[in-house]
Amino acid sequence: MAATSGFAAVVFAIASLLCLTIAPTRGALQAGFYKGKCNGTDVEATVKSIVAARFARDRSIVAALLRLHFHDCFVRGCDASILIDGSGTEKTAPPNLSVRGYDLVDQAKAQLESTCPGVVSCADIIAIATRDAVVLGGGTQYTYVVQTGRRDGNISLASDASANLPGASLSASQAIAAFRAKGLNASDMVLLLGGHTVGITHCSFILNRLYNYNGTGKPDPDMDPAFVAMLKSRCPQTSAVDNSVFLDNGTPSTVDNSYYKQLLAKRGVLKVDQNLAMDAATNGTVKSLASGSLSFPSLFGNAMVKMGSIQVLTGTQGQIRKSCRVVNK
Numbered sequence: 001m002a003a004t005s006g007f008a009a010v011v012f013a014i015a016s017l018l019c020l021t022i023a024p025t026r027g028a029l030q031a032g033f034y035k036g037k038c039n040g041t042d043v044e045a046t047v048k049s050i051v052a053a054r055f056a057r058d059r060s061i062v063a064a065l066l067r068l069h070f071h072d073c074f075v076r077g078c079d080a081s082i083l084i085d086g087s088g089t090e091k092t093a094p095p096n097l098s099v100r101g102y103d104l105v106d107q108a109k110a111q112l113e114s115t116c117p118g119v120v121s122c123a124d125i126i127a128i129a130t131r132d133a134v135v136l137g138g139g140t141q142y143t144y145v146v147q148t149g150r151r152d153g154n155i156s157l158a159s160d161a162s163a164n165l166p167g168a169s170l171s172a173s174q175a176i177a178a179f180r181a182k183g184l185n186a187s188d189m190v191l192l193l194g195g196h197t198v199g200i201t202h203c204s205f206i207l208n209r210l211y212n213y214n215g216t217g218k219p220d221p222d223m224d225p226a227f228v229a230m231l232k233s234r235c236p237q238t239s240a241v242d243n244s245v246f247l248d249n250g251t252p253s254t255v256d257n258s259y260y261k262q263l264l265a266k267r268g269v270l271k272v273d274q275n276l277a278m279d280a281a282t283n284g285t286v287k288s289l290a291s292g293s294l295s296f297p298s299l300f301g302n303a304m305v306k307m308g309s310i311q312v313l314t315g316t317q318g319q320i321r322k323s324c325r326v327v328n329k
C-alpha cells in the first residue's frame with residue numbers, strides 16, 4: 001500500500017513537472033501580459049503593494065481572496081462576474097453571501113484606472129492579488145507566476161452561482177466530478193481544497209456533524225471526539241449567532257500543509273474536507289501532501305494557475321470594466 005502511494009507520488013510529481021515544462025502558458029493567457037501596457041506603471045507591483053498594505057493590518061485577506069477567486073472561476077469562468085453589483089447577480093446567491101475582499105479589488109482597480117484607464121481587467125486583479133496574498137500568508141516558497149490577459153464578463157446571475165458552487169458536504173467522488181466539470185483532475189481538487197489551510201467556516205455548515213450526523217443524534221464518527229468537543233464549545237446547537245471556527249485548526253492563518261495533517265488526524269472541519277482523507281481515491285494524495293513527499297508549496301501554485309484559467313475570456317471577448325462592480329455601458 002505504502003509502495004503504491006509512493007509510486008503514485010512519483011508519477012504525480014513527474015506529471016506536474018512535465019506540465020510545467022511543456023505548458024508555460026494556459027490557453028491565451030500569458031505571464032507578464034501587462035508589461036509595457038500601463039504608461040510605465042508596473043501593474044503587478046501596484047497590486048502587490050495594495051495587498052501587502054492590507055495584509056499588514058488584516059491577515060484574513062488571504063482567505064478572503066482565495067475564496068473570492070475560487071467562487072469567481074467556478075461560475076462562468078474567471079471573468080470577475082462575481083464582482084458585479086445588483087439584484088440577482090452572483091454575489092447575492094447564498095454561497096456568496098460571506099465572500100469578502102471586494103473592497104481590495106476596488107482599491108487596486110481605482111489605482112490602475114488612474115494610471116492606465118481601460119487596460120487592466122478586474123479578473124486579472126483578482127488572480128494577481130490572490131497570488132500575492134498566498135505568498136504573504138505562506139512565504140516565498142509559495143511564489144508562482146500568475147498568468148494574465150483575462151477579460152471581464154458581462155453576465156452575472158445568482159442562479160449560475162447556486163448551480164456551480166459545490167456544497168460543504170460533498171463526497172470525494174462528487175467533489176472530483178464537480179472539479180472535473182471545470183477541467184480539473186482529482187489531484188488538482190485535493191491541492192485546491194488545500195485553500196482551506198486558512199480562513200473560517202460558520203457553524204451552520206457543521207452543526208449536523210457535531211450534533212446529529214445523518215439523523216443519528218450523534219456526532220460524525222469520522223471526527224476526533226476531542227475535536228468535536230472543542231468545536232461544540234464554539235458552536236452551540238442552538239444559538240442566535242452563527243459563530244465561526246477555523247478551517248485549519250493546526251495553523252489557522254498560515255498557508256502551509258497543516259490542513260492535510262489535520263485531515264489525517266480526523267480534524268477536518270467541513271465534511272468535504274474530511275472525506276478527502278477517508279476516500280481511497282484521494283487518501284494517497286492527502287498523505288503525501290501531509291508528509292511532504294508531495295510538496296504543497298510547489299504544487300499549490302500550479303493548481304491555482306490551472307484554476308485561474310477556467311473558461312477565461314481573452315482577446316476581444318468580454319470587456320475591461322471601468323468599475324469592477326458595473327458592466328460598461
Ligand code: HEM
Pocket residue numbers: 062063064066067070098100166167168169170175178192193194195196198199200201202203205247270272
Ligand atoms: C468542493 C469544494 C469546496 C467546498 C464545498 C467549499 C466550501 C466552503 C465553505 C462551506 C466555506 C465556509 C463559508 C462560510 O462559512 O461562510 C468555505 C470557506 C473557504 N473556502 Fe472553500 N470550499 C471548496 C473549495 C475551495 C477552494 C478550491 C478554495 C481556494 C482555492 C477555497 C477557499 C476557501 C477559503 C479560503 C475559505 C475561508 C474564507 C474566509 O475565511 O472568509 N475553497 N469553503
